[in-house]
Amino acid sequence: MICALASSVCFGAASVLQAMGARAATPGTGGGVDVALMGRALRQWRYLAGLALDGTGFVLQIVALRTLPIYVVGAALAASLAVTAVIASRLLRVRLSRVEWTAVAVVCAGLALLALAAGKEGHREGSDALRWALLAAAVGVLLLGVVGGRLPQRPRALVLGLGAGFGFGVVEVAVRLIDGIDFADPVWYALLVGGGAAFLLLTSALQRGSVTTATAGAVLGETIGPAIIGVVWLGDRTREGLGWLAVTGFAIAVAGSLTLARFGEPPEVDETGRVVAAGAGTGAGPAKG
Incomplete structure (x- = not known):
């Protein structure tokens, strides 16, 4: 559980750095998924720092998935948005309601x-x-990216975010199956x-659409599906008689994370890299100091 929570901290900090790097990269042309965007983003130090944290x-996620049920690790990863929100409120002076x-x-x-209800991994x-x-x-995630990239701007971010979440969900289940x-x-x-x-779709979603929508889609995609697979096909269980508590904890953790989805949005910075305002569309006031 410590590894799962530490992984959440790393991903929470990385998401802001990667979003800033993706937005700073030279935008491509057209409305589809930009394959070359990854290469341009890799020239941004913030994106590289985010990748290092990722x-x-x-690594911490792998350790957690080898010892905990998938539904616990998935909920902990979704909680990275809470980590991002707290970091933004303290370091970037973004006001939280x-x-x-x-x-x-x-x-x-x-x-x-x-944590109270979880049993051993299946x-x-x-x-x-x-x-x-x-x-x-x-492979379906790749195809979803091709289709989603051709959609109008509003649904595009949700579809690309969901696709990225499905891709990260594939990784979660794959780690459990590798022997x-x-x-x-x-x-x-x-x-x-x-x-x-997943990285390709999420990078495109961060630059080309609503980051709040994309992040919410990714949270849903990477938590619900893998949790079901873990319970139904891999034998993940709860402690005796505490199944209802696990379902309740999972539901409210994901719901709380969705409420904080706007914190996938990077803050606005000036030419020197100094934060001058919260992310576009967040409703937070300008950073002070």
Whole structure:
């Protein structure tokens, strides 16, 4: 659980840095998913710093997924938005409303309930059908990006965000299914394709649409599906008689995270990199000092 929460801290800090890097990159032409955008974003130091934090968070996530049910880790990762909100309020001096501070408390309460109710990770081995289905889902994320990138601006961010969430969900399940290095196992390719596609879609969504909408879509995509797979196919369980508590904790943690989705939006900065205002459309006042 400590690793899951530490992973959430890393991802929460990384999301703001990556969003700032994506917005600072030279925009491409057209409305679709911009494959070259990743290369341009990698020239931004903030994006690179975000990737470094993501790498650390991913290692911690792997440790957590090997010892905890997927639904617990997924909810903890969604809680990274609460981490981002707190960082923004302290370091960027972004004002949080009472509703948002309440949402932070709700996320923490939901995680506490999950920690009390969670049982051990399931010990079922994934079937061959599940492994191949996971690879198909990873390829489907790429196709969803192609389709979503052609949509009008308003639904585009939601579809790309959902696609990114599905890709990160593929990674969560793949980590559970991997048992040693075997490149004949389709799960390895699902991990690589799903993770790569998720980063590509999320980067495009951060630059080309509403980051709040994209982040909310990603939270839904990476929590609900993997949690169901963990319970139904991999045998994740709760402590005896506490299933209702786990469901309640999961639901309120995700709901609180969705309330904080606007904190995927980067703050506005001037030419020197100094924060001059909260993210566009957030409703927060300008940063002081």
